[in-house]
Amino acid sequence: MEERKKRAAELIIANIELDYQNKEKEKRAAELVIANTELAFQNQEKEKRAAELVIANAELAFQNQEKEKRAAELAIANAELVFQNQEKEKRAAELVIANTELAFQNEEKEKRAAELAIANAELTFQNQEKEKRATELILTNNELEAFTYISSHHLQEPLRKIQVFTDRINTEEHQNLTDKGKYYFERIEVASSHMQGLINDLLTYSRTRVTEKKFENFSINEVVNKAVEDLKEEIKQKKAIVKVSGNCSAYIIPSQFQQLIGNLISNALKFSKQGEIPCITIESLYTKQKTKNLPSSSDYCHIIVSDNGIGFEQQFESRVFEMFQQLHSRTDYKGTGIGLAIAKKIVENHKGIITATGKLNQGAKFDIYIPVI
Structure with missing residues (x-):
């Protein structure tokens, strides 16, 4: 219990x-x-x-x-x-x-x-x-x-x-x-x-004054032939041979240019070699001038006058165009020493240039450049 x-x-x-x-x-x-x-x-x-x-x-x-x-x-x-x-x-x-x-x-x-x-x-x-x-x-x-x-x-x-x-x-x-x-x-x-x-x-x-003359378009050969005709007695006496070639025409003073060519021919006859027949060649051709003395853009008539005469020493190149300069004996070669000075003045009247080259007893050559127009 x-x-x-x-x-x-x-x-x-x-x-x-x-x-x-x-x-x-x-x-x-x-x-x-x-x-x-x-x-x-x-x-x-x-x-x-x-x-x-x-x-x-x-x-x-x-x-x-x-x-x-x-x-x-x-x-x-x-x-x-x-x-x-x-x-x-x-x-x-x-x-x-x-x-x-x-x-x-x-x-x-x-x-x-x-x-x-x-x-x-x-x-x-x-x-x-x-x-x-x-x-x-x-x-x-x-x-x-x-x-x-x-x-x-x-x-x-x-x-x-x-x-x-x-x-x-x-x-x-x-x-x-x-x-x-x-x-x-x-x-x-x-x-x-x-x-x-x-x-x-x-x-x-x-x-030789350009202001007194009139420029004309003239054949260079015609002027050359007239110059040769004027000197035919001297050429005949020297029994020289003159050869002309080219076909240039330019505005020139014909009477002055005839004087120019005549002076160059007379110069070649005067300074020819004794006992050798003088041979003078004159050639004209168109060209563009390439020297520093003239403009290269213009057309020029190039005239070449060369001979087989007594020539001159190249050191006298700058003197040949001076007044009264005679590089050879006065007794052997008669002249006044003015002919080439006249030639240079005529070329300058035509607004051109002229140069001379040569060697003693190997002839001389003159190059002329003048404007065509």
């Missing part, structure tokens, strides 16, 4: 304990529900944080990439800045040099300006001098014309009287002269003849 009571009491205690435990379990179950709810919330929060962390990590990775780009750009920018600084330093150095050069140039300009002022003053002086020279030249030309008039009238008149009286003595009194007198008389005749030639050549030279 007591055992039953004990069991009953224990059962009651056990039930109370069980009830207490059930209540505790319910509390734990309620707390567990709350905890689970909290855990579910926390898990949701964790998932949100995890999602945010993924986004943050992605943003951080993007920012790191951007930082790396910025760093690379900064490195490039720094390199560019260094290059620009170096360029600035170069430009600064160049600017210093340029400023120095500019200062030098300004000094040079000032010098040039000063020199120009001096040159202008000198030019003004030279122009004044040229005007004076021009005035003097007009006076000289007037004097030359007066000299030409005197030469053609007053000088020739007494010379003609000398020649008349020497001719009378030669025809009427020659047999009465002694041998020495005859020798002196012959020297008088030679001197008067030389003087007559000199006066005639001087008159020809002084009258």
